[in-house]
Structures are given as C-alpha cells and as structure tokens.
Amino acid sequence: MRLIRLASLRFVPLLLVLVAAQTALSQSIRFLEDKKLFVLQGGPVSYVFGINERNELQHVYWGGKVVRDADFQPVKSTREWSGLDLSQAYTPQEYAGWGAGLYTEPALKVTWPDGNRDLVLHYESHKIAGDTLSVLLKDISRPIYVELRYTVYPETGLIERQSRIENRGKTPFSIESAQSANWTLPDATGYRLRSLGGRWAGEDQLVETPVKMGMQVLESRRGGTSQQSNPWFALDQDGNTDQEHGDVFFGALGWSGNWRISVEETSMHQVRVTGGYNTFDFAYTLAPGASLETPAFYGGYTSGGIGDASRIMHRFERTKILPDGSGLKTRPVLYNSWEATEFKVDEAGQTALAEKAAAMGIERFVMDDGWFGKRNDDHAGLGDWNVNPAKFPNGLGSLIKKVNSLGMSFGLWVEPEMVNPDSDLYRKHPDWAMHFDGRPRTEGRHQLMLNLAREDVKEYTFHWLDQLVTNNKISFLKWDYNRNFTEPGWPEVPVDQQKKIWVQFTANYYEILDRLRKKHPGLEIESCASGGGRVDLGVLKRTDEVWPSDNTEAFDRLDIQRGFTYAYTPHIMMAWVTDVPNFNGRSVSLQYRFLVAMQGALAVGSNLNKSSDEDLAESKRFVAAYKEIRETVQNGALYRLTPAADTNFIANEYAAEDGKQVAAFAFLHSQQRGYGVSPLHLSGLDEQAVYKIRVIKTPRRSPDGTVGALTDMGTLSGAYLTHHGLDLTLQGDYDSVLYVLEKVAN
Numbered sequence: 001m002r003l004i005r006l007a008s009l010r011f012v013p014l015l016l017v018l019v020a021a022q023t024a025l026s027q028s029i030r031f032l033e034d035k036k037l038f039v040l041q042g043g044p045v046s047y048v049f050g051i052n053e054r055n056e057l058q059h060v061y062w063g064g065k066v067v068r069d070a071d072f073q074p075v076k077s078t079r080e081w082s083g084l085d086l087s088q089a090y091t092p093q094e095y096a097g098w099g100a101g102l103y104t105e106p107a108l109k110v111t112w113p114d115g116n117r118d119l120v121l122h123y124e125s126h127k128i129a130g131d132t133l134s135v136l137l138k139d140i141s142r143p144i145y146v147e148l149r150y151t152v153y154p155e156t157g158l159i160e161r162q163s164r165i166e167n168r169g170k171t172p173f174s175i176e177s178a179q180s181a182n183w184t185l186p187d188a189t190g191y192r193l194r195s196l197g198g199r200w201a202g203e204d205q206l207v208e209t210p211v212k213m214g215m216q217v218l219e220s221r222r223g224g225t226s227q228q229s230n231p232w233f234a235l236d237q238d239g240n241t242d243q244e245h246g247d248v249f250f251g252a253l254g255w256s257g258n259w260r261i262s263v264e265e266t267s268m269h270q271v272r273v274t275g276g277y278n279t280f281d282f283a284y285t286l287a288p289g290a291s292l293e294t295p296a297f298y299g300g301y302t303s304g305g306i307g308d309a310s311r312i313m314h315r316f317e318r319t320k321i322l323p324d325g326s327g328l329k330t331r332p333v334l335y336n337s338w339e340a341t342e343f344k345v346d347e348a349g350q351t352a353l354a355e356k357a358a359a360m361g362i363e364r365f366v367m368d369d370g371w372f373g374k375r376n377d378d379h380a381g382l383g384d385w386n387v388n389p390a391k392f393p394n395g396l397g398s399l400i401k402k403v404n405s406l407g408m409s410f411g412l413w414v415e416p417e418m419v420n421p422d423s424d425l426y427r428k429h430p431d432w433a434m435h436f437d438g439r440p441r442t443e444g445r446h447q448l449m450l451n452l453a454r455e456d457v458k459e460y461t462f463h464w465l466d467q468l469v470t471n472n473k474i475s476f477l478k479w480d481y482n483r484n485f486t487e488p489g490w491p492e493v494p495v496d497q498q499k500k501i502w503v504q505f506t507a508n509y510y511e512i513l514d515r516l517r518k519k520h521p522g523l524e525i526e527s528c529a530s531g532g533g534r535v536d537l538g539v540l541k542r543t544d545e546v547w548p549s550d551n552t553e554a555f556d557r558l559d560i561q562r563g564f565t566y567a568y569t570p571h572i573m574m575a576w577v578t579d580v581p582n583f584n585g586r587s588v589s590l591q592y593r594f595l596v597a598m599q600g601a602l603a604v605g606s607n608l609n610k611s612s613d614e615d616l617a618e619s620k621r622f623v624a625a626y627k628e629i630r631e632t633v634q635n636g637a638l639y640r641l642t643p644a645a646d647t648n649f650i651a652n653e654y655a656a657e658d659g660k661q662v663a664a665f666a667f668l669h670s671q672q673r674g675y676g677v678s679p680l681h682l683s684g685l686d687e688q689a690v691y692k693i694r695v696i697k698t699p700r701r702s703p704d705g706t707v708g709a710l711t712d713m714g715t716l717s718g719a720y721l722t723h724h725g726l727d728l729t730l731q732g733d734y735d736s737v738l739y740v741l742e743k744v745a746n
C-alpha cells in the first residue's frame with residue numbers, strides 16, 4: 001500500500017504539468033510567447049495569427065481544430081516576388097493599413113491634414129480576457145491607434161472581429177476606409193462565393209459565383225442594409241462540398257447602414273475577405289481624442305457543408321445575437337392586417353378581424369399602416385403619429401382592450417424614420433428631412449427620410465415612440481422602413497462632418513431601439529423594410545423577428561425562405577398565410593400556403609372577414625398543428641434535403657434539439673410525365689430508434705379528408721427513414737406534405 005502511494009506521488013509533478021497543459025489547451029485564446037503566435041480555438045475551429053519580423057500582424061491558419069502548438073511556426077512576411085509585387089502586397093496581414101507597398105484591399109485608409117496618407121500598422125500590445133483578445137496596433141510614426149477585438153464563441157467556433165480606430169494625437173485626420181477585419185482563407189484554388197441578392201418582393205436569391213483573380217464586391221450604398229444584397233457570404237470549393245459535407249468559410253456583418261464585403265483573389269491566388277463600412281462616399285473625421293468603432297464582423301468555419309454553416313449561424317443568432325433571450329423562446333402566432341385592409345383600418349373592422357383571428361388560435365394581433373394622422377393612402381400622414389380620431393374615436397385603448405380580452409397581445413405598425421411632405425411634421429420642420437440645400441428632394445413612395453443623424457430628430461423620435469408605448473398596452477412594434485437614402489445631406493454641421501450621416505444615422509437608430517427596449521422590458525420589435533431590406537446581425541441584436549419579403553405568394557416564398565435561411569434562423573423569419581390569387585397571379589391551396597409558412601414563424605395575413613367558414617376551420621387546424629411543431633421549426637436544426645438549384649421539388653427537415661421530434665416538409669411544383677419523386681432520406685435521426693409518424697397531406701389522399709389535421713401513419717425505424725427514406729406521394733401541381741415524426745422508442 002505504502003509502496004503504491006510513494007510510487008504515485010512520484011507522478012504528481014507530471015500530473016500537474018499535464019493538467020496545466022490541458023487547462024491551457026482548453027482556453028479559447030492563448031499567446032505563444034516564444035513564437036509570437038495567437039491561437040484562438042472554439043468548437044471545431046482553430047484560428048492562428050502571429051507577429052512577423054516587421055512587427056505586423058500576419059495571418060497563419062483558419063480551419064479545423066489543430067491542437068498541437070508545435071505544428072505552428074513563427075510567422076515571416078511573404079518575400080518580394082518582383083519589383084512590382086512587393087512583400088507588403090502579399091503578406092496576409094490581419095488588419096492592413098493602406099501604406100508602404102499594399103496593393104490589396106486595406107482595412108484602414110486615412111488622410112492627415114498635411115497630406116500624408118501613408119499608414120503602416122505595427123503591433124504594440126495585447127490583452128486576453130476570457131474569450132476576448134484585444135490587440136493594439138499603432139502607426140509607425142503617427143498617433144493613430146487601432147484596437148482589434150477578437151471574441152471566440154466556444155460552442156460554435158465563430159469569431160467576432162471588430163476594430164476601434166483612435167486619434168491619440170492633437171490634429172484631426174480623415175478616415176476614408178474603416179473595415180472591421182481582413183479574413184484570409186487557406187491557400188486553394190477554385191473557391192465559390194455564395195451570397196444573397198435581390199430586390200423588393202424578390203429578396204434572398206442565392207447567388208453563386210466562382211472566385212477568380214480580381215475582386216467581387218457585395219455592398220449597400222442605399223443607407224440601409226438593403227434588399228439588393230445582404231451582408232452575408234459563404235465560400236467553399238465547388239465540387240468538394242454539398243449541403244452536408246465539405247469545408248465552408250462563412251461570415252456576416254452586424255451593420256444596418258452602408259456596408260461592404262469584398263472578396264478578393266490576389267495575383268498570388270490568395271483569397272481575402274474584407275468587410276466593414278462601405279467606402280463609397282465615406283469620410284469620417286476623427287478629432288483628437290475621438291474614436292470610431294467598426295461593425296462586428298462574424299466569421300465561421302465548418303467541414304460539414306453549407307447546411308452546417310447555416311445551422312451554426314442559426315444557433316448563434318438565437319443564443320448570442322437576439323436580445324433578452326428572445327431566441328430561446330418561441331414566437332407567438334401572429335395576425336397582421338396589412339393585406340386584408342391596407343390603410344382602411346378602423347375600430348370596427350379591426351375588431352371583427354381580431355375576433356376571427358382569436359378563434360383561429362392566433363396569439364398576437366398586429367394593426368398595420370393607416371391608424372394615424374391623415375393616413376388614408378401612402379401620400380400623407382407619415383410623421384404625424386397621433387391616432388386618427390375618425391377611425392379610432394376611443395383612441396387605441398378600446399381596440400387593445402378587446403384584443404387582450406380575446407387572449408391576444410397587441411402590436412402596432414410604425415415607420416419612425418419617415419415623413420410625408422403632406423404632414424404637419426414636415427410643414428413644421430422641413431429641414432428635418434434629409435436634403436442638400438437648394439436641391440430637389442427625391443421622394444420614394446411619396447415620402448422623404450428624416451435625418452435621424454441629427455440629435456433633435458433622434459430625441460423627438462425616441463420620445464414619441466416612448467409615449468406611444470407608455471400610453472398604450474403595446475407588446476410589439478412592427479418598425480417599417482419603406483425607402484432608401486437619397487440626397488444624404490446634413491447641411492447643419494460643418495462640411496467635414498457631413499458624410500458622418502452614413503454612420504450616425506444607423507448609430508442613432510440603434511440607440512433608439514436600445515433605449516426603447518430598456519425602458520419597456522418585454523416590448524418586442526420586428527424589423528421590416530418594405531420586406532427584407534433590414535435584416536442583418538446588427539439589427540437582430542435589438543429586434544425579435546424580421547419580415548423577409550412583401551411577396552407572400554407561397555411558391556415564390558419557398559425560394560425566398562430557402563435563401564433567407566442560408567444566413568438567418570427560421571426563428572425570426574415571419575411567414576404569413578395570405579389570400580389568393582397573389583403575386584404572379586398565382587393561386588395555390590390553403591394547405592400549400594400553410595405548409596410553406598409553417599417553416600418559419602407562422603402568421604396569418606388573409607382578410608378573415610372574407611374567408612369562408614371552411615377556410616377558417618381549416619386554418620384553425622393548421623395553426624394547431626403548427627403549435628405542435630413550432631419549437632422544432634423555430635429552434636431546431638434545419639436540413640435542406642433537396643439541392644438549391646431544384647425549384648420543382650423542395651424539401652426541408654427540421655429536427656428538434658433533443659432529437660425527439662422531426663418535421664419534414666416537401667413541395668412539388670409540377671409533376672411531369674406521371675413520374676413521382678424519390679423517397680425523402682431524412683438526416684440526423686437516431687437509427688436505433690422507432691418513430692411514430694403523422695402526416696398532413698393533400699385532402700384527396702388523406703384518410704378522412706380533413707384538411708389541416710395531423711393523421712397517424714404508423715411507425716418506422718430511424719434506420720429505414722435514413723436509408724430507405726419516406727415514400728412521398730406528391731402528385732400534380734403545387735402538391736405539399738408535412739410529416740411529423742416523434743421518437744417513441746430506442
């Protein structure tokens with residue numbers, strides 16, 4: 001016994017060393033002093049950069065986890081290739097100032113009042129605090145400092161990067177490009193870029209382009225995030241990846257103003273992604289002592305294909321981005337009045353809709369545009385946020401009371417950044433609208449934009465919103481934004497400050513949202529911008545859901561939702577069931593419309609006052625079925641079971657986090673030559689388990705012809721469902737089916 005104890009004591013120091021080594025390895029951020037390397041590790045990801053012999057921060061590695069420090073060597077700058085291709089141009093800096101011999105995309109570009117435009121950033125110091133690393137860089141001679149912040153999210157391996165540019169000198173200088181980060185991808189050829197492009201009513205089209213020598217730019221110059229392009233990207237190697245396999249590097253910017261992401265393949269075939277504020281029309285004068293923060297830029301890696309890249313984003317958004325734990329709850333089923341009544345809202349009409357909505361199982365009733373000022377169409381009223389007494393003689397109070405008594409919470413539409421020239425606000429404060437002195441003011445939807453960058457406009461806006469929410473029992477605001485910047489002037493401030501409007505407008509918008517939420521805990525907000533024009537990780541930190549598109553036509557919506565969920569979680573994706581015929585003049589069945597909308601946060605936007613009793617009864621059953629699967633749909637894992645290019649047959653699977661439930665949706669556009677579709681192979685199932693299966697399928701083939709009800713279909717094993725798959729009986733045009741699987745035995 002004694003011998004054993006003595007023997008084991010001999011191993012104590014070794015054990016301590018091992019434990020210490022293990023603890024060090026489990027830290028998400030480490031600095032290897034001897035090699036001057038920063039090692040960041042989270043989830044299945046390692047990210048390494050170092051300080052090179054010139055004292056620049058140089059990228060080393062981004063990809064699957066590598067735990068052995070000995071594998072990484074100190075960094076050395078890339079050698080000069082020729083007198084035309086200097087070392088500075090090809091050394092993959094983590095955050096490159098435009099200066100010395102840099103010809104690739106800089107992270108920062110400045111001009112000093114004396115004309116000096118040379119910026120060379122060197123390492124000064126660093127600090128590690130938990131999962132955050134901050135590295136301080138400084139120009140080789142001027143008092144410009146840049147703090148680079150890296151935050152590692154251990155569960156997902158996502159890395160958040162942000163920079164803060166600081167003027168510690170005595171003279172101001174002007175910033176012409178302020179990016180959040182340069183990301184360097186592993187050396188390889190044949191990268192493919194995926195992004196999301198579109199326009200009003202045609203959002204989230206998946207764009208796939210090969211990355212070739214040169215630069216591709218994703219951006220918004222419209223003042224807001226925009227429908228035209230969304231600040232998200234994914235890069236993989238075409239041919240080596242699919243939905244569930246292969247290396248994917250992806251990222252998203254958290255900014256709702258002008259943004260830019262450039263994807264550049266240098267002539268040395270290095271692929272670099274740079275993102276932050278758009279450089280277009282950008283000039284930000286930094287006074288002595290002042291600083292500028294760039295937007296957060298999140299980057300991730302997976303070897304599990306684009307499907308896993310999306311799931312990582314979804315989980316991250318729900319758990320780390322959405323405010324106040326919103327992403328951990330489920331969204332209520334909502335009714336919205338817009339498509340039913342447009343501007344013709346009044347107490348009697350809305351009450352009638354509310355009664356029908358409540359009977360259907362709706363949990364939140366939202367009154368859209370038209371309740372205020374002289375808002376009878378889109379020509380007037382924006383800016384006059386007082387309740388229209390002809391439409392609501394008792395104010396909003398009695399409608400809200402009625403809605404609440406029906407068991408629903410109440411939500412209201414607002415568009416705070418806008419003003420109609422035909423409004424009392426504009427007549428009183430024409431200078432509050434964005435403009436250049438003496439120039440015409442371009443209208444969009446008969447409205448102008450308020451210059452929210454102005455302190456007085458910001459305060460005014462916060463106060464009327466605060467009053468509205470204080471004086472009425474409003475649980476939810478649908479915050480709309482129906483046009484983009486034009487004439488982005490700010491004549492009231494000195495000329496060298498005027499272009500700050502691009503940054504300050506959005507900063508003030510965020511401030512108002514933050515203050516409102518703080519003052520009214522529990523208030524929920526939707527980000528809407530004529531559809532999906534303001535969906536990004538910046539606004540999602542302050543809102544609970546988003547409106548992806550004004551196009552609610554179910555077949556179009558299937559594709560819009562598919563694009564949307566590449567970057568964003570179904571949890572926030574509002575999806576209304578509306579009347580037919582709809583966009584494209586298309587009419588599809590109520591079942592098809594519901595099954596499309598049940599793949600996000602379900603809502604109804606039909607004119608219930610015109611719906612048949614049969615439709616109302618069926619809708620009630622769909623809403624009940626949705627409530628059985630909404631936790632799985634909103635907070636589970638999404639698997640795309642059909643390729644993105646296939647628009648004829650689209651199938652998506654949602655698997656609950658605890659593995660107990662799966663909801664699989666499938667849609668056939670048009671059957672041809674009598675052929676059916678192949679069985680649906682489900683993903684992520686427990687092959688040892690047995691699943692009870694229920695189905696909603698086209699009434700003519702469902703056992704009792706009841707539309708919208710889940711009917712029993714017996715049981716199948718996880719192995720069968722994975723390998724053989726679910727046999728689908730989709731037929732004809734616009735057919736649809738929902739299978740709900742419950743794990744019943746192991």
Ligand code: DGJ
Pocket residue numbers: 338368369413480482528529530531547549550
């Ligand atoms: C645009 C939104 O996207 C619609 O849902 C609706 O709220 C209208 N604005 C109201 O004007």
